[in-house]
Amino acid sequence: MSQNPCCQGTHAACTERFEIELQSPDDLVIALAGNPNTGKSTVFNALTGMNQHTGNWAGKTVGSAIGRIRHEQHGFTLVDLPGTYSLLSQSADEQVARDFICFGNPHATLVVTDATNLERNLNLALQVMEVTDRVVVAVNLMDEAKRKGITIDLAGLQEQLGVPVIPMTARKGEGLPELKDMLLKIALGEVKPSPKLFPYSEEVERAVAELIPQVEPLVGGVLRPRWVALRLLDGDDSVLAALEQYTMEPPRPIRSGEVVIPQ
Numbered sequence: 001m002s003q004n005p006c007c008q009g010t011h012a013a014c015t016e017r018f019e020i021e022l023q024s025p026d027d028l029v030i031a032l033a034g035n036p037n038t039g040k041s042t043v044f045n046a047l048t049g050m051n052q053h054t055g056n057w058a059g060k061t062v063g064s065a066i067g068r069i070r071h072e073q074h075g076f077t078l079v080d081l082p083g084t085y086s087l088l089s090q091s092a093d094e095q096v097a098r099d100f101i102c103f104g105n106p107h108a109t110l111v112v113t114d115a116t117n118l119e120r121n122l123n124l125a126l127q128v129m130e131v132t133d134r135v136v137v138a139v140n141l142m143d144e145a146k147r148k149g150i151t152i153d154l155a156g157l158q159e160q161l162g163v164p165v166i167p168m169t170a171r172k173g174e175g176l177p178e179l180k181d182m183l184l185k186i187a188l189g190e191v192k193p194s195p196k197l198f199p200y201s202e203e204v205e206r207a208v209a210e211l212i213p214q215v216e217p218l219v220g221g222v223l224r225p226r227w228v229a230l231r232l233l234d235g236d237d238s239v240l241a242a243l244e245q246y247t248m249e250p251p252r253p254i255r256s257g258e259v260v261i262p263q
């Protein structure tokens, strides 16, 4: 099974940093990201039913939900991240989403998008694709798009992004079986997406190329040097602090803050 390089120890050690307890060390961890109001929680609830609980991120007031499912004899732990427009760590929500995708070592990240607002939503998807290859884009609210007369070239989108695109109407459960199958294939490494990263201006690309050799020894093996170089050019060095925080010995997990929703 493919692992992120940050997972030098066990996979559980990675998720413990986020106070997420895996039921089994073989659990496949899936992160759910997306802009606010795109139906993330609807997808999450449709997948997990009531088999979920809320968790609090260490030292943060931001809540998240953690759910478990079984699919094709594999256990999945799903982490519903706060809705964000970007991963640029300008808010606590964005920082939580960024940190989990970067350091929580999910086996796959699902980006839920709104079919009626795709252009704006793809911004986050493109940012996630800069951090990890293991991405699925769900185009949700397909019923709303149809109602508004919006048609989406799904095959063209998939081709241009280089990652699997799954159309969904989560409210009616449409697209869920296809989504589960794709998440499993990516988590097991049977499908290896090749995100097509969009080049920045010549000037930015030149600066990135100059920075990469300096960034690589600091972050190589854990984060993508290109992505870190882009963050530093943005004036955001919080990613380096996060790197230090999450690559230290994991703290002993405290789970007393978790609220279990009765089944």
Ligand SMILES: Nc1nc2c(ncn2[C@@H]2O[C@H](COP(=O)(O)OP(=O)(O)OP(=O)(O)O)[C@@H](O)[C@H]2O)c(=O)[nH]1
Pocket (backbone or CB within 6 Å): 034, 035, 036, 037, 038, 039, 040, 041, 042, 043, 082, 083, 140, 141, 142, 143, 144, 168, 169, 170, 171, 172
């Ligand atoms: N028509 C339609 N509505 C949907 C669909 N999926 C979700 N919704 C509705 O969209 C609204 C937002 O859904 P949520 O699941 O709460 O969205 P979210 O992304 O979790 O929202 P935040 O957590 O607030 O960012 C709700 O009213 C859902 O019922 C869908 O496929 N079709």
Ligand SMILES: [Mg+2]
Pocket (backbone or CB within 6 Å): 040, 041, 042, 083
């Ligand atoms: Mg939600």
